[in-house]
Amino acid sequence: xxxxxxxxxxxxxxxxxxxxxxxxxxxxxxxxxxxxxxxxxxxxxxxxxxxxxxxxxxxxxxxxxxxxxxxxxxxxxxxxxxxxxxxxxxxxxxxxxxxxxxxxxxxxxxxxxxxxxxxxxxxxxxxxxxxxxxxxxxxxxxxxxxxxxxxxxxxxxxxxxxxxxxxxxxxxxxxxxxxxxxxxxxxxxxxxxxxxxxxxxxxxxxxxxxxxxxxxxxxxxxxxxxxxxxxxxxxxxxxxxxxxxxxxxxxxxxxxxxxxxxxxxxxxxxxxxxxxxxxxxxxxxxxxxxxxxxxxxxxxxxxxxxxxxxxxxxxxxxxxxxxxxxxxxxxxxxxxxxxxxxxxxxxxxxxxxxxxxxxxxxx
Numbered sequence: 001x002x003x004x005x006x007x008x009x010x011x012x013x014x015x016x017x018x019x020x021x022x023x024x025x026x027x028x029x030x031x032x033x034x035x036x037x038x039x040x041x042x043x044x045x046x047x048x049x050x051x052x053x054x055x056x057x058x059x060x061x062x063x064x065x066x067x068x069x070x071x072x073x074x075x076x077x078x079x080x081x082x083x084x085x086x087x088x089x090x091x092x093x094x095x096x097x098x099x100x101x102x103x104x105x106x107x108x109x110x111x112x113x114x115x116x117x118x119x120x121x122x123x124x125x126x127x128x129x130x131x132x133x134x135x136x137x138x139x140x141x142x143x144x145x146x147x148x149x150x151x152x153x154x155x156x157x158x159x160x161x162x163x164x165x166x167x168x169x170x171x172x173x174x175x176x177x178x179x180x181x182x183x184x185x186x187x188x189x190x191x192x193x194x195x196x197x198x199x200x201x202x203x204x205x206x207x208x209x210x211x212x213x214x215x216x217x218x219x220x221x222x223x224x225x226x227x228x229x230x231x232x233x234x235x236x237x238x239x240x241x242x243x244x245x246x247x248x249x250x251x252x253x254x255x256x257x258x259x260x261x262x263x264x265x266x267x268x269x270x271x272x273x274x275x276x277x278x279x280x281x282x283x284x285x286x287x288x289x290x291x292x293x294x295x296x297x298x299x300x301x302x303x304x305x306x307x308x309x310x311x312x313x314x315x316x317x318x319x320x321x322x323x324x325x326x327x328x329x330x331x332x333x334x335x336x337x338x339x340x341x342x343x344x345x346x347x348x349x350x351x352x353x354x355x356x357x358x359x360x361x362x363x
Contacts, residue, residue, distance in 0.1 A: 056341040060146050064342060069139030071336030075329040076134025081127040085119035086321045088191040093314040094289040094306075095192050103317040122187040124200040129183025136176030137169075138333055141235060144168035154351050161348060162236055169235035173228045181223055182216035188289055219291050222299040226284030230277045234326055237273035243347040245269060254346040259338055266334045267327050274326025278319040283311035285318065 057063040080087070089106035092099075100106040110118050145168040149157045157164060186203045189196045197203045207215045245265050246254050254262060290302040303311070337344050 054341055055343050057343075059343040059345070065139055065143055067336065067340050067342055068142045068333075069135045071333045072134035072136070072138025073131045074134070074336060075332040076137065077127055077131030078332065079325050079328045080130035081123055083321050083325060084121070084123045084126050086317060087126070088119065088121055090314045090317045090321065091188060091191050091289045093317070094286045094310075097310065097313050103314075121198055122190040125183040125187040125190070125203075128200070129180045129187065132179035132183070133176045134329075136179055137172055137231060140172035140175055141168050144171040155354050158348060158351055158354065162240060165236040165239045166232045169231045170228050173231035174224065176231075177220065177223050177227050180227075181220040184223060184288070185216050185219055188219075192289065218298070219288050222284055222287045222291055222302070225299070226281045226288055229284070230281035230322075233277045233280050234273050237276050238269050238326075238330060241269035241272050242266070246347045263331060263334055263338070267331045270330030271323050271327035273330075274323035275319055277326055278315070278322035282315050282318055286311045286313065 057067075085107075086103075089100065089103055089110060092110070093102070093106050100109055107119075145164065148164055148167055152160065152164065186200055186207065189207065190198055190200075190203055197206055211218070242265060245268065250257065250261075250265060254265075257265070286306055287299050287302045290306055291297060291299055294302060306313075334344070336342075
């Protein structure tokens with residue numbers, strides 16, 4: 001993401017409290033505002049604007065965050081909707097393992113009983129819900145990463161960058177899941193509850209009549225329990241995997257790679273991160289599926305009904321689904337950044353101030 005952290009010419013804007021700083025084309029910069037707040041900036045080290053150098057906006061600007069949010073909408077909405085058939089079978093394995101004994105058997109039983117159209121059940125709430133979630137997940141991640149880095153300062157941000165990724169992604173997912181929860185509640189009922197309406201527009205009023213507003217949000221706590229660890233792993237593992245690939249695998253610097261080569265690294269790192277995401281979040285995913293199938297009850301009740309072994313049913317199809325999903329999401333998200341010429345700083349390097357201090361200590 002960034003090669004040299006926070007090397008820049010610092011400059012204040014007293015009226016607007018906005019930082020304008022110049023930096024190396026492969027670095028982040030950290031500037032100080034007139035009230036002492038420190039922020040990220042991603043401008044290039046030339047006497048011209050970022051736009052003239054190729055970037056369409058400044059790092060940390062409103063346009064930057066808006067386009068990152070748009071990239072999140074596309075990456076999550078498209079990928080989750082495309083994998084609805086696999087997701088439906090996975091949910092059915094989790095809530096009714098006696099009937100759906102595995103991924104192949106699950107598809108066979110579903111097709112035999114309900115036909116090919118059944119594989120598309122829940123596509124509408126999936127498309128809407130995960131588009132909302134993607135907006136919050138990716139858009140807020142960039143916001144919180146910028147904010148927390150400003151609080152930490154230059155050297156601390158580099159030293160504790162993994163903790164920064166974890167904190168920023170957890171904060172973003174907390175808000176993203178509030179938007180996802182109502183859609184997830186309808187989706188799971190459509191896919192797993194016999195007799196429930198098969199369309200989103202018919203399912204919403206029925207759920208409201210049966211359980212009220214809380215029926216849409218009773219799955220929120222286990223959703224947080226599933227999605228926050230998942231997203232923390234997704235972002236932190238991805239960021240560090242990209243860093244490792246460029247350091248140990250790719251034989252040249254990122255700045256020397258073509259856009260196609262850079263996106264290939266993005267896809268590879270995304271798939272590796274997705275495998276770990278699936279494992280970390282699977283027990284909570286099973287609880288969410290079971291809870292939204294039940295009338296009443298809570299996460300503890302659903303967990304007891306599933307048992308420890310039951311929480312791990314459907315893990316293999318979920319690894320396939322989440323690995324593919326996460327890789328495609330990062331690929332789409334990074335492609336949006338490339339298309340709109342958003343700042344994409346390269347992998348991190350130790351700040352010069354740290355290098356100098358370490359060199360002095362070794363003398």
